[in-house]
Amino acid sequence: MKVVKFGGSSLASSEQLNKVFNIVMSDSERKIVVVSAPGKRFAEDIKVTDLLIALAEKALTSSNTDSELNAVLERYMNIAKDVDLSPNIIDTIREDLLNRLNADKTNVEQYIDLLKASGEDNNAKLVAAYFQNKGVEASYVDPKEAGLLVTNEPGNAQVLPDSYNRIYRLREKSGILIFPGFFGYNENGEVVTFSRSGSDITGSILANGIKADLYENFSDVDAVYSVNPNIIKNPNEIREITFREMRELAYGGFSVFHDEALYPAFLAGIPVNVKNTNNPTAPGTLIVKHRTNQYGPVIGISSEKGFCNIYVRKYLMNREIGFGSRLLKILEDYGLSYEHTPSGIDDLSVILRHSQMDQDLEQEIISRIQHELKADEVHVIPNIALIMVVGEGMRHNIGTMARASKALARSTINIEMINQGSSEVSMMFGVKEKDEKKAVQALYEEFFVGVMV
């Protein structure tokens, strides 16, 4: 039994919907189909989810939402009329949207979630109607009935673990099941969405719940690439990668598969196959617990800008019990999350996304660290890009760090920071943002040019 998920661009038009139908029907193991809301048809197009957010925001301030509502309905209408679906489906969608618009607006985040989630919910109804029209036994599944319960964190829900056992019962339903992605219900029965692109998470939860043999995730690229294709032209495609490596590569350019979606499938040991709706015979990328291939030390390189380094130095820091935890507690007080904490004997760096702090907050944090921790030196270094060099093969290869730093030196890039966890699955380099691309190019050349992956 397989769970198969289709992203927004795979469902953006009638032509795409037809491809989805053919893919599902070509393999009788494809039992549960998870759908996103219709996405972009072309680069400047707007996703239905973004149209819905605009609709919700308008409804919060005005009673005239006609043009925003029509923009959403039009997207479904275009698809339905091209594939000769009865207009009933559009009536159903209109009625559903009007009901949602009239819901209680006291909790703004919850209200926005209710509208946002309708993108996938209504699309699942439309896709089910399309399959039925083609004479196939298929039905829409309501996540509430299936028991997909989540935490009450609007826009950032987490699955509640007892959902998995309830979902197992879907195995007994006959026919193909069309399941809306991106949301579940809290314990009060209200809609709560996952973070953006969260239909991947739904697919992974269902794969875990029904104990699928495979979770297929269809989008619009042939594979996960070893590096961001916007930085390196035609990079290597990765055939097989471990969950751990994927997780380490979570920064920019690796957004083909939502990193929060890795965990449910990983927990149940279910491989994930990332594939292309527009080229379904291409093998795609398989994400597995353990890989058998031996690519060499490095499987991928990712990078992202926008980080800063809170640098703290204090003589004898290494002997001061609780220094690190007091420092991190200050960040916790402001709800800041951090990425890495490389350290020396008398100094510690905390790397975090700079967009989390404004100038006033930055000053406040510096002054608290100075006064409460009696640090000798504290300053914030801005404009840092993080480069992750990832591969399970590093563990068995001597000299990977030397090769990486030599490659950066050859390109005259100063390394601001290095971090290598003891797991030896990844190395992190902090460089100036202006050097990001050059650094990735140098590392790619070192580890991939002339190497077949």
Ligand code: ASP
């Ligand atoms: N439609 C939602 C979004 O645009 C979820 C998804 O596509 O996975 O974020």
